[in-house]
Amino acid sequence: MIMRKTAKLKEIVKTFDIEGTRLKELKEKILSIPGDKIVTIFCPDSINSMVAYDISSNGKIGYESGHSSMFYAKLFHAFACGGSIIIREFTKDMIPVKNNNITTLIPKKNIYGIELGNNNWIGITKELLKESFSYDADTRKPKKIEAGLVFCNF
Numbered sequence: 328m329i330m331r332k333t334a335k336l337k338e339i340v341k342t343f344d345i346e347g348t349r350l351k352e353l354k355e356k357i358l359s360i361p362g363d364k365i366v367t368i369f370c371p372d373s374i375n376s377m378v379a380y381d382i383s384s385n386g387k388i389g390y391e392s393g394h395s396s397m398f399y400a401k402l403f404h405a406f407a408c409g410g411s412i413i414i415r416e417f418t419k420d421m422i423p424v425k426n427n428n429i430t431t432l433i434p435k436k437n438i439y440g441i442e443l444g445n446n447n448w449i450g451i452t453k454e455l456l457k458e459s460f461s462y463d464a465d466t467r468k469p470k471k472i473e474a475g476l477v478f479c480n481f
Contacts, residue, residue: 349448350446353406353441357382357414358382358386360414360416360439362417362418363381364381364382364414364416365379366379366382366414367380367412367413368398368410368411368412369405370405371409372408378401382398405443405444406448407444409443409444410444411440411451412440413438413439414438415437416436416437418435418436418437420434422435422474424474424475435475435476435477437477438456438476438477438478438479439456439479439480439481440455440456440481450481452480453480454478456478456479457472457478460478
């Protein structure tokens with residue numbers, strides 16, 4: 328069943344004519360961010376409303392052959408119908424984090440945000456992105472921001 332879905336997605340992705348479009352510009356800009364990254368695409372009107380994809384520093388999407396096709400299908404859908412993207416870029420800089428009297432090193436992460444819809448995209452400012460990370464989505468109460476996050480303009 329999964330193999331049939333993957334084959335069907337590959338055929339759908341082949342029909343996307345993104346040359347010379349804002350979608351192509353967005354794809355290239357995402358892939359140009361250096362380092363390994365996690366790209367989370369949110370589409371409120373789809374069955375899997377939020378899906379995350381690992382993208383390696385060399386541009387490889389996911390770990391299986393169908394991941395790239397699924398990424399582009401989800402990106403295309405959000406681009407056309409509305410959604411958002413959060414990109415977590417893992418840098419080589421490490422920071423110490425103390426938890427239960429144990430200090431560990433974690434990578435510093437650059438955070439980028441993008442709003443999508445009507446076949447267009449807009450980069451979210453670092454100020455607005457930081458503000459959105461400062462509140463719990465369910466309770467709307469302020470929350471502590473995870474250590475090591477650097478908010479960036481896209």
